[in-house]
Amino acid sequence: MLRKVWAGTAVGLLALSLAACNNSDTGGDGGDAGSGNEPIVLGFSQVGAESGWRTANTTSIKESAAEAGIELKFDDAQGKQENQITAIRNFIQQKVDVIAFSPKVETGFETVLKEAKDAGIPVILTDRAVDTQDKTLYKSFLGSDFVKEGRLSGEWLVNEMKSATGDVNIVELQGTTGSAPANDRKKGFAEAIAKDPKLKVIASQSGDFTRAGGKQVMEQFVKANPKIDVLFAHNDDMGLGALEAITAAGKVPGKDIKIITIDAVKDGMQALADGKFNFIAECSPLLGPQLMELVKKVNKGESVPARIETQETTFTQEQAKAALPTRKY
Incomplete structure (x- = not known):
């Protein structure tokens, strides 16, 4: 009887050992596994x-x-x-x-x-x-391609203002200082509007990609510059914050000051559909x-x-x- 028990135990241990070996096989059908x-x-x-x-x-x-x-x-x-x-x-x-x-x-x-x-x-x-x-x-x-986004924004403005007379004063809300989208969007926009000498960026400052930052900097822009024709914001959120500052200053966003932004998030798209923004370059x-x-x-x-x-x-x-x-x- 004792001999039979040991034999059964040995068979069981062997089966477990084989199962363990099979489970550790890294080939298997692990799908997206890192290993096994x-x-x-x-x-x-x-x-x-x-x-x-x-x-x-x-x-x-x-x-x-x-x-x-x-x-x-x-x-x-x-x-x-x-x-x-x-x-x-x-x-x-x-x-x-x-x-x-x-x-x-x-x-x-x-x-x-x-x-x-x-x-x-x-x-x-x-x-x-x-x-x-x-x-x-x-x-x-x-x-x-952030440079492309800035360039498309500038090209739209060049076409929009081709029949305008006199200087077109632009203020720019930059993204986070030193970030790739801020650097590249600024570069692309500047390259595009250089084709029309009447398009002039009169003020440019970081709003750190936030609504609060966009509102605060736009308040400063409006106070310091009585004639602003265009706002170029590096993202929708800064543009949305700037809307509040523009409205508080007694101006009509989208009409008195044309607004160009980048991203195309839902709130920005709604502002564009409502005529408060004028153009958005998408960044998915x-x-x-x-x-x-x-x-x-x-x-x-x-x-x-x-x-x-x-x-x-x-x-x-x-x-x-x-x-x-x-x-x-």
């Missing part, structure tokens, strides 16, 4: 929640990660570069499979990116780029699905393009009215 049946772990550092665009971007990333079966470690830097650097170092210590982030500014990330590279963790830039000579520090940059925040596809490819060691541009458009008042009913953000 383990999910890919993505560390993502978001720059903050400064605008409606950013909120929509965060939602897209979180929902897309869940749909793709990717484990997301999400960090909100609350608008501070030092918080992003700390978050990336934490991701390195946690040995995540891939790191992605939307940089607060273009410079100052080289050291921490080198740390990620040395740790063998691939990095993807989303929405905003970094300024570095070493392009091996990241695998790909997924985002908009819905990068989540494309990002998760990139994460999967990078994790497998596949080759990916160094630059992936999102597809976007522009809107006039009538186009905004048509698009609003099905707008997702």
Whole structure:
């Protein structure tokens, strides 16, 4: 009887051993797994929640990660570069499979990116780029062409003002100082309006991409400059804040002061449909699905393009009215 018990136990242990070996096989059908049946772990550092665009971007990333079966470690830097650097170092210590982030500014990330590279963790830039000579520090940059957005905004204004007589006074609400969208949108706009010498930027200041910042700076612009014909805001939220300052000054937004913005979030599109804005160049925040596809490819060691541009458009008042009913953000 004792001999039979030991024989049965041995068979059971052998079966368990074989099962364990089969489960540890990294081939299997793990799908999006980082190894075997383990999910890919993505560390993502978001720059903050400064605008409606950013909120929509965060939602897209979180929902897309869940749909793709990717484990997301999400960090909100609350608008501070030092918080992003700390978050990336934490991701390195946690040995995540891939790191992605939307940089607060273009410079100052080289050291921490080198740390990620040395740790063998691939990095993807989303929405905003970094300024570095070493392009091996990241695998790909997924985002908009900010120079193009600024240029399209300026080209619309050149066409809109082609029959105007006398100088056209423009004030500019810049985004966060040193950030890629602020630098590039300013550059693209300036290049476009240079074609018409009567278009003059008389004041330009950062509103930090926030409604409060847009309102505060526009209040200063209106007080210091009695004749303002055009406002170019680097995003919808600053433009929406500026609306309050323009109205409080007794002027009619969209008529007394033409308003050009970038992003095309729902509140901005509504202002355009209502005639308070005049033109919007789109910058889509819905990068989540494309990002998760990139994460999967990078994790497998596949080759990916160094630059992936999102597809976007522009809107006039009538186009905004048509698009609003099905707008997702």
